[in-house]
Amino acid sequence: MGSGQVMVMLLLLSCVAFEPADGAFLSWSESVLQLFSTAEQPSACGPKVGIETPKCKVILKKRDYELRRCNSKEIWVETMLENSTYESATITGFYRCTNSLGFEITAPVYITPVPRSNGYKVAFFVSSRIKNVNDLPTSTDPEVYFYRPEGAVKAVLGPFGGFPTDKDYAAKVVELKKALDRDGLKYDEKSTLFADYSSPLQFRNRKQEVHVNIISHNAFERLHVLKWLPQ
Numbered sequence: 001m002g003s004g005q006v007m008v009m010l011l012l013l014s015c016v017a018f019e020p021a022d023g024a025f026l027s028w029s030e031s032v033l034q035l036f037s038t039a040e041q042p043s044a045c046g047p048k049v050g051i052e053t054p055k056c057k058v059i060l061k062k063r064d065y066e067l068r069r070c071n072s073k074e075i076w077v078e079t080m081l082e083n084s085t086y087e088s089a090t091i092t093g094f095y096r097c098t099n100s101l102g103f104e105i106t107a108p109v110y111i112t113p114v115p116r117s118n119g120y121k122v123a124f125f126v127s128s129r130i131k132n133v134n135d136l137p138t139s140t141d142p143e144v145y146f147y148r149p150e151g152a153v154k155a156v157l158g159p160f161g162g163f164p165t166d167k168d169y170a171a172k173v174v175e176l177k178k179a180l181d182r183d184g185l186k187y188d189e190k191s192t193l194f195a196d197y198s199s200p201l202q203f204r205n206r207k208q209e210v211h212v213n214i215i216s217h218n219a220f221e222r223l224h225v226l227k228w229l230p231q
């Protein structure tokens with residue numbers, strides 16, 4: 001079968017699969033494009049930075065953001081910095097999490113603003129070579145803890161470059177939330193975080209994103225149509 005025929009078949013399929021009942025959240029041409037892009041690299045997700053990053057699957061690509069389905073099998077190491085500025089939280093958080101543990105370097109670092117504590121949570125993704133909680137080193141710092149995130153659908157804006165300050169990140173968050181509001185997707189404010197994929201010593205080609213979890217049941221219903229994409 002030639003690629004032209006495949007294309008025609010996909011177009012036909014997409015007409016069948018996408019009923020306009022839900023207000024045509026995805027136009028079918030958009031979905032076909034998306035099918036092609038996901039079919040190309042089924043496991044690739046998020047910026048490529050040459051070190052291990054968490055597995056996820058892009059389920060929707062929009063002009064200004066994408067939705068990723070993230071699994072819940074991975075382990076993260078995290079610390080909470082109360083009464084802290086963004087700059088000091090990232091530096092202290094980095095040393096606390098990496099010092100005693102000796103992990104392979106991975107990306108990204110998640111920095112979550114916690115307004116009620118006037119500070120930030122800083123978390124690192126633990127290499128997937130550590131599969132079992134029992135294989136984790138014992139943390140010598142009581143302020144450092146491990147956790148497995150819940151599986152989630154995340155809305156992501158980025159990557160963007162430079163050395164963003166907390167204000168720069170906050171502006172990107174506003175941009176992301178505007179786009180989600182426009183598309184009628186509900187999100188969990190508390191899950192808002194900054195994702196930094198670049199070492200502080202890297203000056204060019206830096207990559208950062210902002211994330212927020214999609215929550216509403218209704219939103220998942222509207223996304224249901226994406227099950228048609230190859231898994």
Ligand SMILES: *[C@@H]1O[C@H](CO)[C@@H](O)[C@H](O)[C@H]1NC(C)=O
Nearest residue numbers: 080081082083084117118119
């Ligand atoms: C942060 O500030 C609050 C209010 O001043 C204080 O009660 C709390 O103990 C501080 N936390 C830390 C870890 O210093």
